[in-house]
Every structure is written in C-alpha cells, then in structure tokens.
Amino acid sequence: MGADAAVHGSNRFSIRTRLSDVLLTAAVVFVFTTLLLIASGAPPLQAYYQLFLGSLGSWIKFTHVVKVWIPLTLCACGLLFTFRIGLWNIGVEGQVMLGAVFTTWALRAGSDSPEFGPAFIVLSLLASALGGALWAAVAGFLKTKGGVNEIFAGLGLNFVAQGVVLWLIFGPWKQPGVASMSGTETFPTELWLSAPALLRVPPAALAIAAAALVATGLILHFTWIGLYLKAVGRNPGAAFLYGLKPARLMVLAMLFAGGFAGLAGNLQVTAVYHRLIPAVSSNYGYLALLVVMLANYNIWLVPPVALFFACLNVGSIQLPMMLQLDSSLGGVIQGALVLATLGMHGWRQIRSTRAADRPSVPLL
Amino acid sequence: MQVELVDIHKHYGAVQANDGVSLTIAPGELHGILGENGAGKSTLMKILAGFTARTSGSVRVDGKPVDYRTTAEATGLGVGMLYQDPLDFPQLPVIDNFILGQTGAVALDRKAFKARFRELADSFHFRLNPEAPVNSLTLGERQQVELLRLLALGTRLLILDEPTTGISAAQKEVLYAALRRLAVDGKSVLLVSHKLEDVEALCDRVTVLRLGRVTGAMARPFDTQALLKMMFGEPPPAPSRSAQPAGSAVLVMDRVSSPGGRSGLVDCSVAIREGEVVGLAGLEGSGQEVFLRVAGGLKAPQAGSVRLCGRSMAGCDYHTFNKLGVYFVPSARLEEGLIPELTITEHVALQEERRAFRVPYPAAAENAARRIETFRIKGRPQTPVEELSGGNQQRLLLSFLPPDPRLLLLENPTRGLDLESVNWVWQLLQSYTREGTSIVFSSPELDEILMVADRVLVFFNGRVIMDAAAAETDAPKLGSAIAGRV
Numbered sequence: 001m002g003a004d005a006a007v008h009g010s011n012r013f014s015i016r017t018r019l020s021d022v023l024l025t026a027a028v029v030f031v032f033t034t035l036l037l038i039a040s041g042a043p044p045l046q047a048y049y050q051l052f053l054g055s056l057g058s059w060i061k062f063t064h065v066v067k068v069w070i071p072l073t074l075c076a077c078g079l080l081f082t083f084r085i086g087l088w089n090i091g092v093e094g095q096v097m098l099g100a101v102f103t104t105w106a107l108r109a110g111s112d113s114p115e116f117g118p119a120f121i122v123l124s125l126l127a128s129a130l131g132g133a134l135w136a137a138v139a140g141f142l143k144t145k146g147g148v149n150e151i152f153a154g155l156g157l158n159f160v161a162q163g164v165v166l167w168l169i170f171g172p173w174k175q176p177g178v179a180s181m182s183g184t185e186t187f188p189t190e191l192w193l194s195a196p197a198l199l200r201v202p203p204a205a206l207a208i209a210a211a212a213l214v215a216t217g218l219i220l221h222f223t224w225i226g227l228y229l230k231a232v233g234r235n236p237g238a239a240f241l242y243g244l245k246p247a248r249l250m251v252l253a254m255l256f257a258g259g260f261a262g263l264a265g266n267l268q269v270t271a272v273y274h275r276l277i278p279a280v281s282s283n284y285g286y287l288a289l290l291v292v293m294l295a296n297y298n299i300w301l302v303p304p305v306a307l308f309f310a311c312l313n314v315g316s317i318q319l320p321m322m323l324q325l326d327s328s329l330g331g332v333i334q335g336a337l338v339l340a341t342l343g344m345h346g347w348r349q350i351r352s353t354r355a356a357d358r359p360s361v362p363l364l
Numbered sequence: 365m366q367v368e369l370v371d372i373h374k375h376y377g378a379v380q381a382n383d384g385v386s387l388t389i390a391p392g393e394l395h396g397i398l399g400e401n402g403a404g405k406s407t408l409m410k411i412l413a414g415f416t417a418r419t420s421g422s423v424r425v426d427g428k429p430v431d432y433r434t435t436a437e438a439t440g441l442g443v444g445m446l447y448q449d450p451l452d453f454p455q456l457p458v459i460d461n462f463i464l465g466q467t468g469a470v471a472l473d474r475k476a477f478k479a480r481f482r483e484l485a486d487s488f489h490f491r492l493n494p495e496a497p498v499n500s501l502t503l504g505e506r507q508q509v510e511l512l513r514l515l516a517l518g519t520r521l522l523i524l525d526e527p528t529t530g531i532s533a534a535q536k537e538v539l540y541a542a543l544r545r546l547a548v549d550g551k552s553v554l555l556v557s558h559k560l561e562d563v564e565a566l567c568d569r570v571t572v573l574r575l576g577r578v579t580g581a582m583a584r585p586f587d588t589q590a591l592l593k594m595m596f597g598e599p600p601p602a603p604s605r606s607a608q609p610a611g612s613a614v615l616v617m618d619r620v621s622s623p624g625g626r627s628g629l630v631d632c633s634v635a636i637r638e639g640e641v642v643g644l645a646g647l648e649g650s651g652q653e654v655f656l657r658v659a660g661g662l663k664a665p666q667a668g669s670v671r672l673c674g675r676s677m678a679g680c681d682y683h684t685f686n687k688l689g690v691y692f693v694p695s696a697r698l699e700e701g702l703i704p705e706l707t708i709t710e711h712v713a714l715q716e717e718r719r720a721f722r723v724p725y726p727a728a729a730e731n732a733a734r735r736i737e738t739f740r741i742k743g744r745p746q747t748p749v750e751e752l753s754g755g756n757q758q759r760l761l762l763s764f765l766p767p768d769p770r771l772l773l774l775e776n777p778t779r780g781l782d783l784e785s786v787n788w789v790w791q792l793l794q795s796y797t798r799e800g801t802s803i804v805f806s807s808p809e810l811d812e813i814l815m816v817a818d819r820v821l822v823f824f825n826g827r828v829i830m831d832a833a834a835a836e837t838d839a840p841k842l843g844s845a846i847a848g849r850v
Contacts, residue, residue, distance in 0.1 A: 087403075109751050222722050222723060222725075223720075223721050223722055223723060224718055224721070224723055226723075227710060227713060227714065227723050228714075230705075230706065230710075231706060231710070231714055234703045234704050234705050234706060235702070235703040235704060237699075237700050238700055238701055238702055238703050239703060239714075240682065241682065241692065241694070241701065242702070242711075242714045242715060243683060243686065243714075243715075244705075244714070247685075276666075
C-alpha cells in the first residue's frame with residue numbers, strides 16, 4: 001500500500017475523503033436551503049417532507065419520477081461522451097428538441113396508417129437519434145471547422161431549435177382549425193409507447209434508458225472510442241502526435257451526445273406527451289449537465305444522481321399548493337448541490353496541489 | 365546579510381530534488397552552486413526565492429528563522445532572483461520594467477524613477493536606453509535591466525540562475541564586474557551554474573550538488589579535478605560521435621520561412637542526410653523549435669518547400685510524415701508529448717494497431733511492462749504518466765519510438781536527465797543511427813551537441829547562421845555564433 005501511494009501520488013482521493021466530501025457537501029446544501037426556507041417564511045421540515053411526499057409518496061408519483069429519470073439519464077449518457085473529450089455540449093437541450101421534431105415527423109407520416117404503429121415508432125426512434133445527432137454535428141463542425149466555441153454554438157442552436165418547434169406547432173403542424181400552445185394534435189394511441197395500466201411507464205422506454213447506460217459504459221471503458229476520446233480530452237496536441245484526429249473525434253462525440261439526446265426527445269413524445277409541445281425538452285438537457293457534473297463524470301453515479309434530481313423536480317411541483325412556496329425550490333437545491341460539489345472539488349484540487357508542492361504561485 | 369539553509373528537503377512525488385541540503389552564504393560573499401543538470405540546483409534556488417515551497421527544512425536570515433511562501437515575501441526580506449529567462453515584460457520599455465513592482469502609488473513619478481535608473485545603470489557601466497522596448501534588447505541587456513530592478517527593490521541576496529548562458533563574452537565581463545562590486549558593497553551573490561569556468565572565474569566559495577545532496581564545498585583556490593569528482597562522482601564513459609558516413613538526403617528544406625515562437629524560422633535551406641546526427645544550437649526560441657515542427661509537418665511552412673526522400677510534402681500533416689518514418693518528440697513532455705491522467709498502459713494501447721472494437725488492455729499492459737523494464741522507467745503499467753518524474757517521462761517517450769524510423773526529430777531529448785541517463789539515451793539513439801536513421805535534435809548544452817552530433821546548425825533570430833561539421837568547430841566558436849557573431 002505504501003508503494004502504491006507513492007506511485008499514485010496524492011491526487012487519488014481515498015474512499016474516506018470522498019465520503020466525507022459528499023457528507024460535507026450535503027450538509028452545506030442542507031444548511032443553505034434551510035436558511036433560504038426560513039428566510040422565505042416556510043417551515044423547512046415541512047417543505048422537505050412535502051418534497052419527499054411529492055416524489056416518493058405514492059406509486060403514481062414515483063412513476064412520474066421515473067418518467068423524468070429516463071430522459072435525464074439518456075441525455076447524461078450522451079454528455080458523458082462530450083465531457084470525455086472535453087467539450088461542453090450545452091446544446092444538448094436543442095438536440096432533445098430536434099429529436100422530438102424528427103419523432104413527430106415520423107409519427108405524422110404514420111398517423112394515416114395506425115395499423116403499422118410499431119413500425120413507425122421504430123422509425124421515429126431512428127429518426128430522433130438522427131435528428132439529435134445532426135443538430136449536435138452542426139455545433140461540432142462549427143467548433144472544429146469554424147472555431148466557434150461549442151458553448152456559444154450550442155446555446156445559439158438551442159434558441160434556433162426552440163424557434164423551429166414553435167414554428168412547426170403554430171405553422172405547418174398546427175392543430176386543425178386553431179394553433180395552440182398546447183401543441184400539435186395528439187397522436188392515435190397506436191403510435192404511443194404503451195404502458196401497462198399498473199406500471200404506467202412504458203417498459204420499452206425503461207429498456208432504452210438501461211441499454212443506453214450499458215452501451216455508454218461499455219464504449220467508454222472498453223473500446224478504442226473511449227480511449228481516444230479520453231486521450232483527446234486530456235491533451236489534444238499530444239493525441240495528435242499519437243496519430244489521432246482530434247477534430248473528427250470531437251464530431252464523433254457530438255454525434256453520440258446528439259443521438260442519445262434525440263432519443264430522449266423521442267420518448268418525451270412517444271411515452272409522455274404523445275404530441276409535440278413547445279416545452280417538449282422540459283430543460284432536461286440543462287439538468288442533465290448538472291447530473292453529470294454532480295456524478296463527477298462517473299457513469300455508475302449517473303443513475304442515482306439522475307433519480308435524485310428527478311425526485312426534486314417532481315416533488316417540488318406540489319410545493320405551491322401545499323406551502324405557497326414557489327416550485328423553483330427543487331431547482332435551487334439542484335443548483336446549490338452542483339455549485340457546492342464543484343466548489344468542494346476545486347478546493348480539494350487546490351489543496352492537493354499545495355500538498356504536492358508545485359510552485360506556490362497565488363491564483364490571483 | 366547572512367543566509368542559512370538548513371537540511372532542506374524537497375520531494376516531487378517520489379522524486380527527491382533536494383535531499384537534506386545545508387548551506388551558508390556569508391555577507392559580501394560570491395558563492396557558487398555547481399552541479400549537473402538535475403542535481404537540484406534550480407529547485408534549491410527556487411525554494412530560496414520563495415517560488416517553490418520546501419517539503420521540510422528551515423531558512424535563517426541573519427540567524428533568525430524565517431518562513432516565507434511567496435516571491436513577494438522573499439523580496440521583502442531582500443532575496444531576489446535573476447531567472448535564466450528573465451521574467452520581464454517584453455513589450456514594455458525598459459523604464460516600465462524597472463518601475464514595475466517598485467511602487468504601488470497611483471500617480472507615477474516617472475522622472476524620479478528615470479533618474480534613479482540612470483544613476484544605477486551608470487554606476488555599473490550598463491549602457492541601457494530607458495525608453496527602448498525590452499524585446500529589442502539582447503539577453504545580456506535584459507539581465508542588466510532585471511539586475512537593476514532587483515537592486516532597486518533592496519535585494520541583499522542576489523541569486524543568478526545560469527546567467528552566462530546565451531550572453532556574449534563582453535557582457536559576461538560587465539556582469540562579473542557588477543557582481544564583484546555588489547560583493548564589495550556587502551551584498552551576497554549566489555551564482556548557480558553547471559559551468560565550472562563560470563564559478564571558478566567569479567566565486568570565493570563553491571558548493572557542489574549532486575543528485576539532490578551536497579557532495580562538497582571548496583574555497584578559493586579551486587582544485588578543478590576535485591570539483592569535477594564532486595559533480596559527477598566517478599564519471600561514466602561518455603558517448604562519442606557515431607561517425608557514420610552520411611548517406612543520401614532524407615529531408616531537404618528549401619528557403620523555408622514560418623512564423624512561431626519568438627523569432628519564427630527565416631529563409632532556411634538545409635538538407636539532412638541518412639544516418640546523420642544533427643545538433644541544433646542557439647538560444648531558446650531562436651528558431652530551432654519551429655525548424656523541428658516544420659520538419660515534422662506539425663507546422664506548414666509559410667514560404668519555401670519541404671521534401672522528404674525526394675517527395676514534396678506540401679499540404680501534408682504530421683500523420684503523413686509519420687507514415688513515411690518521421691517521429692517528433694517534443695521537449696515539453698507533459699504538455700505536448702504525454703497525456704495526463706492516462707496510464708502508461710493506455711499510452712501503449714494508443715499506439716497499438718486497431719483490430720477489434722475492444723482495446724486489448726491486457727496485451728497493452730504486458731507490452732507496457734516490457735518497456736518499463738527495457739527503458740528502466742520507475743513506474744508501473746497502471747501509473748498515470750503525470751506521476752512519473754521528468755526523467756522517467758522522458759524515458760517513456762523514448763520507449764515509444766518505433767523500431768525503424770527514418771528521421772527522429774527530438775526537442776531537448778535529454779532535458780532534466782542526469783549524466784548517466786544522458787549517456788544511456790544517446791547509446792540508445794546511436795543504435796538507431798547505425799541502422800541509417802537520421803537524428804535532428806536541439807539542446808541548450810553545447811557540450812552535448814559537440815559530443816554526439818556529426819553536424820551543428822546554429823540558430824540566431826530565426827536564421828541558421830552557422831552550419832558546420834562538429835569536428836571542425838568548438839564551444840567558443842559555437843558560443844559566439846549563438847550570440848549572433850559568426
């Protein structure tokens with residue numbers, strides 16, 4: 001063990017430090033949220049209890065949580081690819097929307113012949129992955145060919161995607177008679193991903209999320225793609241010397257991310273809303289960025305973190321009714337958690353740098 | 365002032381850069397620190413200058429223990445360091461560089477500073493124009509500016525890190541005269557060098573470091589043989605030139621110009637022949653690094669042409685050069701050559717042929733273990749490369765060289781290696797040249813270049829100003845060419 005520690009240096013944190021980090025972060029967030037609740041005049045314990053009841057209080061509520069967990073997990077899987085290569089794919093939100101748009105397009109083609117429902121659903125799945133991937137590829141090429149930072153490209157494309165969705169809902173795909181914020185016309189049930197009455201969540205949707213997790217884990221840990229993405233992410237210049245093509249790999253990572261995000265958009269249509277609505281992406285793309293960061297880019301932590309975030313999201317819906325609190329409390333807790341975690345991580349790193357005694361140049 | 369270093373230890377991971385160094389510098393003393401590359405001199409000086417924190421040990425100034433952690437605190441105590449590459453602001457005029465750090469006042473009294481600058485410069489016979497931008501000065505003049513600034517800050521212990529590298533003989537004399545005067549004024553001077561002649565010419569006392577420890581100290585008059593023994597222990601046999609007869613041209617550059625670095629590369633026409641070992645000399649940033657990158661296709665020439673084995677390489681990138689047997693190994697190992705957070709095994713895997721979908725990690729780990737043994741790397745297959753010491757990182761990079769390259773482009777291949785490792789590296793590289801591989805390498809060490817190169821190119825301000833057979837030149841000639849005089 002002694003030799004091991006010497007070889008591995010001090011920047012590998014032990015399980016104990018990690019655990020204490022998690023507990024400390026949780027404590028910071030808890031204190032912060034509690035103070036916030038007290039300041040806004042709400043009984044803190046009551047609020048936490050309502051959050052719990054609202055998300056895990058009944059089977060029906062839990063199925064709502066799962067319906068949020070699925071797209072969150074899909075987006076998070078895709079983001080693991082882009083984070084791995086060092087890209088901030090903030091355009092994931094727009095990629096979800098484009099997935100939903102392509103899904104709606106495929107299902108509209110099937111509206112006239114609902115007897116082929118399953119075939120059109122499969123087609124819509126393929127189309128959604130393609131749509132998300134194309135949208136991501138635009139950001140990827142802007143980055144690698146045009147020198148546009150992927151954050152700006154992604155953010156811009158998100159606005160464009162939102163515009164496309166609204167235009168379709170109020171233009172070419174409007175409901176017969178009157179265009180409405182409630183979205184396009186609802187698809188016939190043959191084009192829904194069906195869920196058994198008791199389960200309430202389509203098993204196919206769960207299977208897709210699970211498959212995405214397994215596939216992402218396998219690709220990142222065992223294949224050339226995983227190794228190459230990591231190499232380029234850590235040092236693109238050196239990776240080039242090893243014969244890799246950083247620009248191509250960046251686009252490849254974007255394709256994966258967009259594909260998974262597109263699938264999330266598909267399930268929002270086929271499994272949740274059964275039509276295209278303006279807020280079809282529900283900010284799950286942005287939320288997934290937080291999930292991945294909080295999970296420390298570790299795929300095994302993504303499912304539980306995504307579940308926790310889904311609980312907060314669903315649980316906070318009833319806060320306005322029960323406690324006259326704004327439902328954004330869930331978002332506040334999520335944001336505080338991520339900031340506290342990142343702060344903790346940065347603090348650890350500064351401390352380990354000090355311990356390793358690199359030049360003690362002050363940060364400012 | 366009197367400065368004592370007591371039992372200084374400094375570890376970088378498993379590497380002991382300083383291993384219990386104790387040293388006393390008396391007031392008014394010209395004290396030399398002598399040692400090979402990697403002996404721990406620079407680390408010790410950086411600790412003294414507050415640039416790096418020590419692992420253990422103590423520093424005493426005039427008998428009182430002091431504890432400082434930043435260069436600003438060291439300056440406050442009167443400890444100032446003149447770095448090998450002066451830490452100045454090249455775009456600013458001399459006088460602004462002089463003023464920087466001296467005042468926190470909002471309104472600057474430039475006139476007063478200028479007068480003070482003139483007075484100081486005159487007293488040392490430095491001829492400096494206060495309004496000239498620093499990037500128009502020679503390295504020697506930049507040193508002078510920095511020296512004046514440090515003195516104006518109230519420096520009482522002046523540390524100089526290899527101050528004679530890259531300055532002309534005349535500037536060296538001016539510098540020595542200035543340092544002698546400082547000593548007469550009661551200031552202490554610490555001269556760090558790996559050049560015996562520097563230390564012998566200037567210092568009253570010398571302390572020798574080797575592998576992080578003090579191996580001896582001596583006062584004037586110096587016994588050169590004894591000093592050499594302290595520096596090297598029993599010196600291992602040095603490699604000599606391979607003396608391969610050079611074959612046909614492998615790489616031909618014709619009037620190549622390319623921007624980059626401090627000076628870019630200007631109008632360079634050079635042919636590298638088969639089996640030839642070519643050393644690139646010159647101050648850092650004089651064009652060698654651009655030359656190596658253009659020769660490897662990492663940088664496209666702005667003008668002129670590059671031909672490899674008769675084939676025009678216009679529009680080809682490094683990957684194409686690589687397929688034709690050209691390999692580039694950069695000087696900045698962790699920044700350019702290795703991938704932090706990846707293990708040795710993963711680095712090996714990156715270079716394996718891609719057959720199936722899965723990375724054959726077990727085979728790569730075995731391969732990595734073989735290289736670790738052959739190249740005597742202190743690490744394990746699962747060690748992330750950033751945890752290896754600099755020397756071991758260098759060995760790892762060399763272990764990645766393919767069995768039959770046509771042309772190796774090596775930037776400072778022995779940087780930071782101890783003498784024994786340097787010899788070992790060159791024995792390895794010379795086994796390549798026997799098979800007809802050409803080697804082009806840059807090095808700040810003239811001794812190294814003269815020892816192993818068949819031919820030397822000297823770079824000055826982006827141009828090759830000297831191209832000579834190593835056997836027909838010597839260190840003084842190269843030194844003056846490096847300073848721009850042929």
